[in-house]
Amino acid sequence: MGKAKTSKRGNATGPYERPSKSKNNAAVNNVFKFTKDLGQHILKNPGIAQAIVDKAYLKPTDVVLEVGPGTGNLTVQILNQARKVIACEMDPRMAAEVTKRVQGKPEQKRLEVILGDVIKTDLTDMNFDVCISNTPYQISSPLIFKLLRLPKPPRTCILMFQREFAMRLTARPGDPLYGRLAVNAQLYAKISHVLKVGRANFRPPPQVDSSVVRLEIKTSDRPNISFEEFDGMLRICFNRPRKILRSAFLGSKEVLKLIETNYRLWCAQNDIPIDESLVDDAGEDEDMEVDDNDNDPSNMDVDGDDNELPSFFGATKTTDEGTVAKTKSSGKKTRLAVLVKEKVRKVLEETELAESRSAKMDENSFLRLLAAFHAEGIHFS
Known part of the structure; x- marks a missing residue:
């Protein structure tokens, strides 16, 4: 009786796949096939991960909300310094991976994993002191304003964004990138740039560099406006x-x-x-x-956002003498x-x-x- 045909492991197409030896796929993670739609870029440099956690100035009694823990490289560093970590992850595979990182260890009891979209998750009754995030680029702005508008906001937020977004967020009056984003965010928080993170520190590497910013949310002098x-x-x-x-x-x-x-x-x-x-x-x-x-x-505008009407809709016309009236x-x-x-x-x-x-x-x-x-x-x- 002939043997049944079986597919080679190297041709697996599921969510888990073996790393390819080709140069084109050299940056692919050894465990996961990353989902680009979710902005999955795992921070692989432990030195950068430790620097991000250090900038949060965590206390042993702190509860930390981590958005997008991925495989847990930041999570394990946070657990070394905080009382508890609440990790909000949208990808079930990543949630399983970060849970496995602490399985059977004392840290397991201090990690709570929430499976879902943080933007759709109610954070109102979730008491946490600090938020740390390697933020997926597509939720950068919604995440910031969700945190800023909490009735009981965290003491500090250490968030990593696409570098240009971070520069727009920290821009001051007169800077080329100063705009609505900066004014709205700085109305509710003191925002400062912490460090630049090159694209080579991620797996797979994104197309652009990143930056880490610190948000110290105002509590006593928040403006009473809509x-x-x-x-x-x-x-x-x-x-x-x-x-x-x-x-x-x-x-x-x-x-x-x-x-x-x-x-x-x-x-x-x-x-x-x-x-x-x-x-x-x-x-x-x-x-x-x-x-x-x-x-x-x-x-002159630097963002190319020109909403004026074309010249043929304008309020001027040429007279017989060639002047504009x-x-x-x-x-x-x-x-x-x-x-x-x-x-x-x-x-x-x-x-x-x-x-x-x-x-x-x-x-x-x-x-x-x-x-x-x-x-x-x-x-x-």
């Missing part, structure tokens, strides 16, 4: 971060229409009558003009629209921020601007 409200205003401010605020708010019909809609809703909620009657459009609108300093190279609007405006625009103009002038550029403003300036808008009944969420 995050959605603050972020809604920042979206307008940073739509063109190097344009002055006068142009950002008054130079865009879409922005004014959005503010008018929100103001109408606020008036309805507070039983304030509004005047929807029509008024003749004044024609030329000085706020639609381009900034005098827009040709200054230092004020502004097109007058022939439409009608409501008195409510005029009122809202004057309220916006009043806020910008009274705060003395009309000529300021978002790329050079700190969070205190944005908070002052939001408070002035609220005083006029203007909201952004």
Whole structure:
């Protein structure tokens, strides 16, 4: 009787596979076939892992939340210094591997593994003092704001991100990468860069380098504002971060229409009558003009996010003499629209921020601007 055909172990296609000897697969892990969709890049350098744990300044009584423990290289280092580790892992294979690392050891009783997506996991009642994470790149921003907005946030977060994201997170006013992310995050935490981690320290190596940042979340002096409200205003401010605020708010019909809609809703909620009657459009609108300093190279956008309309939608036309003249609007405006625009103009002038550029403003300036808008009944969420 002939032997049944069996596949060679070298051709296994399951989640576990033998390492290939080919040069193209030299970086593949010896145990797992990594899932790129989950951003699985295991930190293999024990020196870097120890440095990350050391930067957390753990106490023997600390409970640590580790996001994405992978095979447990960071986990075992944390367990050496903390009372307990709560490891949140999405991949069942990785969860089994990190559990196996401490099986039969005293550390086994101090490790709790939660299988699931940390972004969808309720962390409210999960009391932990520190968060440490080799963060999958695709959840970088959601993880930060999930931690920052916890009612009882951790004392410290030591998080590893793609290097460019980390630079955007730690950027200060005037830096090329300063934007909404930095303002929103730094409003709730003191953020500092800890160390750079080269791509060669991971298996398999990612396409970019990484950086470790420390978040020391504010508890006593956290601003009592709506995050959605603050972020809604920042979206307008940073739509063109190097344009002055006068142009950002008054130079865009879409922005004014959005503010008018929100103001109408606020008036309805507070039983304030509004005047929807029509008024003749004044024609030329000085706020639609381009900034005098827009040709200054230092004020140019660096992110390529240009939301202005193409030239054939613009407000200028060429006359017979070859000069450029502004097109007058022939439409009608409501008195409510005029009122809202004057309220916006009043806020910008009274705060003395009309000529300021978002790329050079700190969070205190944005908070002052939001408070002035609220005083006029203007909201952004």
